[in-house]
Amino acid sequence: MTPRIDASIDALVAGTLAGDLRSASRLIRLIDDGAPAAWQAQKRLFSHIGKALVIGITGPPGAGKSTLTDCLIARARRDGKSVGVLAVDPSSPISGGAILGDRIRMNRFALDDAVFIRSLASRGHFGGITPATRGAIRVMDAMGKDVILVETVGVGQDEVDIARLAHTTIVVAVPGLGDDVQAMKAGILEVGDLFVVNKADRPDADETVGYLQNVFRRTPAGEWRRPVLKAQALHHKGIDEIWQAIAEHAVYRHSAAPALKARQRANCEIELRSFLRQGLQQALLRKLDAEPGILEAVADIVAGKSDIYAVTDEILGKLRFGEEREEEARAENVVLRPG
Ligand SMILES: Nc1nc2c(ncn2[C@@H]2O[C@H](COP(=O)(O)OP(=O)(O)OP(=O)(O)O)[C@@H](O)[C@H]2O)c(=O)[nH]1
Ligand SMILES: [Mg+2]
Known part of the structure; x- marks a missing residue:
């Protein structure tokens, strides 16, 4: 993160904590837009x-x-x-x-x-x-x-x-x-x-x-x-x-403290899982966007030199994803195998 962005996040956080309407409005808009800066700001606000x-x-x-x-x-x-x-x-x-x-x-x-x-x-x-x-x-x-x-x-x-x-x-x-x-x-x-x-x-x-x-x-x-x-x-x-x-x-x-705690835990789990899913998805998509071999692979598939299924598995494998897919396929095979 550049120092400039860092400073403006600091300002947003400080403004919000001071009750400043403009800072809070801006932050809410950034959150709604899913901006990375909003994540950083929320992190700093959490203890307050x-x-x-x-x-x-x-x-x-x-x-x-x-x-x-x-x-x-x-x-x-x-x-x-x-x-x-x-x-x-x-x-x-x-x-x-x-x-x-x-x-x-x-x-x-x-x-x-x-x-x-x-x-x-x-x-x-x-x-x-x-x-x-x-x-x-x-x-x-x-x-x-x-x-x-x-x-x-x-x-x-x-x-x-x-x-x-x-x-x-x-x-x-x-x-x-x-x-x-x-x-x-x-x-x-x-x-x-x-x-x-x-x-x-x-x-x-x-x-x-x-x-x-x-x-x-x-x-x-x-x-x-x-x-x-x-x-x-x-x-x-x-x-x-x-x-x-x-x-x-x-x-x-x-x-009703015990019932409340259970509800809190359930809600917290839902939120944590959704944050993790979101983070994982973003990280993997970034990796995929940076994957250099895609255009080449397309040319090969179109030229009939390789098939799209093999190429998909190969690229996912590079993204450390292929093994699970093969596992899944194997599991499916067991189910589909006749007799
Ligand atoms: N007769 C009567 N009308 C009411 C009462 N409270 C609200 N209204 C009217 O009901 C209509 C809808 O009110 P809103 O407060 O906009 O309802 P809402 O649930 O926020 O509506 P949405 O946000 O569009 O779902 C308005 O015309 C209100 O004036 C009431 O106690 N009696
Ligand atoms: Mg309404």
Whole structure:
């Protein structure tokens, strides 16, 4: 690494630790781009994190996640807490329409230095919402934000990922026992630590609350019984109750140490493996890109002098990869051999 890049990483790290918005924004963008400098910066930040409370907010499109997030920012500010907000959009790029709408909605905090709002496209360089999102959460943590709110639409794998990142995951539902709540049964019910039936100004809210409460009725003693709360985020109603439930969940988390440790270990293993896979992939691809014999090999194959399978094995062999492939083939042979 050149001294110049090194110095600018130092500046990014120092700026982020000092809570500087521009440094933090730049770093989050570098992380999202998968820049090598971002890795170095994160490495230096790692010993400074772990103080923030991370709250995930997920649920179907249009359920009121952003409106609720806005209310929770205000609630946290009332307690004098600084807040980081990450809006993770699973589909659109960074300047996507939905996120812009969210930004405008949260505009009332634009002049509040203690509130830092960023959006991330979830499909970054490495796919999946986790690596860049976790990186951005850590940046906000390193900035000294007390509370970090992460909003993501609950579709597919995303809500599972967000539950892995957050200390407390809020699932936002809306009244009506239609397909939404039925579909929620599949994955989202397990990931939620607390459920909010938003838009309770609409009919059927109590019915939906009852339905969800029934799902959690048989929670064994000593385990966390997921609260189901009504809210009207648009009218700032029910927010104190949600804030209170978040505090109660924090108490539970601290008491449920063994279960928590197991969850931590599982999450850590997933992240470590994904980092290692990523690093290995990059290292091997760099090796392959630097492989000099490829054009020659192509000429030989086209001229009929060698076959593409042999050449592939030969090049992979040079990259110290061939043996495993042969092993694999041998194993397959055993299976395929007749009789
Ligand atoms: N009636 C009613 N409408 C609400 C309430 N909370 C939010 N809304 C409205 O619901 C619509 C969607 O709200 P958002 O906060 O953007 O929902 P979201 O879940 O963030 O939406 P996506 O990010 O697009 O998935 C907006 O028009 C809100 O004004 C509520 O308590 N009652
Ligand atoms: Mg939203």
